[in-house]
Amino acid sequence: MARVILAVMILVPFAYVLLLSVTPDVQVGTGNLIPTHWAFSNYLLMWSSVSLAQGLGNSLIISGSASIIAVILAVGAAYVLTRFTFLGRRPYLYLLIGLQTVPGVMLLLPLFVVFASIQVVLHFQLIGGYETVIVTY
Numbered sequence: 680m681a682r683v684i685l686a687v688m689i690l691v692p693f694a695y696v697l698l699l700s701v702t703p704d705v706q707v708g709t710g711n712l713i714p715t716h717w718a719f720s721n722y723l724l725m726w727s728s729v730s731l732a733q734g735l736g737n738s739l740i741i742s743g744s745a746s747i748i749a750v751i752l753a754v755g756a757a758y759v760l761t762r763f764t765f766l767g768r769r770p771y772l773y774l775l776i777g778l779q780t781v782p783g784v785m786l787l788l789p790l791f792v793v794f795a796s797i798q799v800v801l802h803f804q805l806i807g808g809y810e811t812v813i814v815t816y
Contacts, residue, residue, distance in 0.1 A: 741809060745816035790815055 699707060700721060702714035725731065760772065794805045805811045 737809075741812050741816065744809070744813045748813065749816075787815070 695712070698712065698714065701717045701719055702711075702721075703716070703718040704721075706714055760768065791806075794811055797803065798805045
């Protein structure tokens with residue numbers, strides 16, 4: 680019974696959004712759940728009016744690059760931390776665990792301020808490029 684309730688809670692909003700996506704713009708605000716006619720042209724309009732393909736491409740470049748860099752760094756750090764004992768290993772592990780408690784969103788504004796300050800002082804374009812976003816992630 681719980682699975683049925685969970686399935687309904689997941690599928691009903693999904694179906695509602697899907698129905699709204701093929702409903703004409705004029706009819707969306709009326710509250711009718713079933714559209715009088717299907718407007719699949721909304722999908723064509725979405726791709727042509729907004730640079731959705733460019734945004735999708737940017738997302739793939741940034742997330743792919745950030746993921747590859749994060750995996751390479753994490754594998755190297757994990758290998759060193761598990762295979763070797765060195766002075767400061769335990770405090771470093773505690774620091775890593777403590778950093779996991781800080782939400783990443785809280786670091787966005789301070790990072791932006793740092794990047795903006797570097798940009799002003801060094802006259803080096805940081806804000807608005809792929810590199811800065813990849814480093815941030």
